[in-house]
Amino acid sequence: MKALKDRILRDGKHLGNGILKVDGFMNHQIDPVLMKEVGEEFAARFAKTGATRILTAETSGIAPALSAGMAMRIPVVFARKHKPKTMGGEPLRQTAPSHTHGGEVELLVSNEYLEASDKVLIIDDFLSTARTINALVKMVADSGAELVGIGAVIEKSFQGGREAIGKIDVPVESLAVIDSFDGETIVLREDKVAN
Amino acid sequence: MKALKDRILRDGKHLGNGILKVDGFMNHQIDPVLMKEVGEEFAARFAKTGATRILTAETSGIAPALSAGMAMRIPVVFARKHKPKTMGGEPLRQTAPSHTHGGEVELLVSNEYLEASDKVLIIDDFLSTARTINALVKMVADSGAELVGIGAVIEKSFQGGREAIGKIDVPVESLAVIDSFDGETIVLREDKVAN
Numbered sequence: 185m186k187a188l189k190d191r192i193l194r195d196g197k198h199l200g201n202g203i204l205k206v207d208g209f210m211n212h213q214i215d216p217v218l219m220k221e222v223g224e225e226f227a228a229r230f231a232k233t234g235a236t237r238i239l240t241a242e243t244s245g246i247a248p249a250l251s252a253g254m255a256m257r258i259p260v261v262f263a264r265k266h267k268p269k270t271m272g273g274e275p276l277r278q279t280a281p282s283h284t285h286g287g288e289v290e291l292l293v294s295n296e297y298l299e300a301s302d303k304v305l306i307i308d309d310f311l312s313t314a315r316t317i318n319a320l321v322k323m324v325a326d327s328g329a330e331l332v333g334i335g336a337v338i339e340k341s342f343q344g345g346r347e348a349i350g351k352i353d354v355p356v357e358s359l360a361v362i363d364s365f366d367g368e369t370i371v372l373r374e375d376k377v378a379n
Numbered sequence: 380m381k382a383l384k385d386r387i388l389r390d391g392k393h394l395g396n397g398i399l400k401v402d403g404f405m406n407h408q409i410d411p412v413l414m415k416e417v418g419e420e421f422a423a424r425f426a427k428t429g430a431t432r433i434l435t436a437e438t439s440g441i442a443p444a445l446s447a448g449m450a451m452r453i454p455v456v457f458a459r460k461h462k463p464k465t466m467g468g469e470p471l472r473q474t475a476p477s478h479t480h481g482g483e484v485e486l487l488v489s490n491e492y493l494e495a496s497d498k499v500l501i502i503d504d505f506l507s508t509a510r511t512i513n514a515l516v517k518m519v520a521d522s523g524a525e526l527v528g529i530g531a532v533i534e535k536s537f538q539g540g541r542e543a544i545g546k547i548d549v550p551v552e553s554l555a556v557i558d559s560f561d562g563e564t565i566v567l568r569e570d571k572v573a574n
Contacts, residue, residue: 199464199465203464203465205465206465207463207465207466207489207491207492208491208492211463211465212456212457212459212463212465212466212488212489212492213454213455213456213491213492214441214445214448214454214455214456214457215454216445216448216449216452216453216454216455217449217452219445219449220449242437242438243437243438243441243457243459246409246438246441246442246445247441247445250409250411250414250441250442250445250446251445251449253409253411254411254412254414254415254446257411257412258411259408259409259410259411260408260409260411261407261408261409262407262409262438264407264438264479266479266480267479268402268406268407268478268479269394269398269478269479270394270398270400270401270402270406270407271402271407283463283464285461293407294402294407296402296403296408297402297403297407297408
């Protein structure tokens with residue numbers, strides 16, 4: 185996705201240790217025009233999955249998941265990191281890494297919004313170690329729903345996420361793949377076909 | 380906004396103590412089709428403000444703010460509740476109530492994304508006590524930017540938010556106003572003109 189890759193090269197910043205700062209357009213400030221394109225690209229790539237719901241995790245997954253949901257016209261559920269007063273019953277629970285605190289956080293999804301009859305598309309901002317995505321994958325399994333796809337805006341291929349997801353029979357799509365950092369230089373994977 | 384009001388009456392649930400559960404379409408699961416309309420309605424109501432940025436607070440403000448940003452084609456900044464590794468320097472800080480924990484949380488906005496030259500539109504999910512919105516108003520003032528409007532998806536008028544915002548010379552718009560709860564019944568304010 186050219187607009188995204190151009191933006192990563194222009195505004196992304198490698199802070200060291202494989203941490204990419206994309207706060208200017210995705211994780212603190214959002215560029216809604218770019219985010220709309222991101223959603224449309226996900227919709228195109230997952231058009232054949234028959235997804236009935238999108239699942240993501242707060243906070244940074246919400247923007248790309250909502251944008252994809254707008255394009256696909258299906259509901260978007262975001263796993264919460266804290267149980268709000270409004271969440272009744274016994275929610276689905278999984279543990280995921282905290283990207284702000286370090287350590288771990290619990291992700292919670294009310295079973296009101298993931299049903300066994302659902303075909304679920306998981307969308308998140310990053311595919312890096314895949315620990316958050318794998319927690320969402322487990323939630324889908326726990327709900328009895330069917331996983332039909334996994335999409336990430338940016339993949340950092342050198343952090344082993346695809347291997348960590350393991351062999352699953354659904355498409356795993358990322359819209360920009362970073363193969364490495366060379367100091368401050370962001371090395372993006374080139375598409376096989378120009379786009 | 381008729382679609383929103385109909386949805387509140389259909390899927391909203393008064394849990395007691397003035398707490399409205401809208402997890403089915405706004406705060407845990409998002410209806411992207413409704414949320415797109417919400418954004419377009421904000422864009423129409425604030426079209427004349429000349430806003431250059433939208434400011435909201437994570438988590439539940441992100442969806443309506445992003446949707447408004449898509450319609451207005453201006454960047455959306457969400458105040459963070461925890462300082463991520465990617466946030467450098469000394470961010471703007473204000474205290475706001477925590478709706479999940481009780482107690483208070485700190486809101487942080489990097490001064491990279493609020494500039495003195497900005498005209499800022501604040502968007503949030505609820506206008507109830509206005510404590511979160513007032514924290515955002517202070518951040519705008521601290522940044523030196525100009526506040527040009529405040530929008531909330533749902534206002535609970537009986538919790539005194541408008542009075543708490545006080546006299547400010549910018550439009551304050553909410554798309555649905557709840558005047559009271561009568562047990563499980565949600566009493567919505569009727570529009571002067573049918574819409």
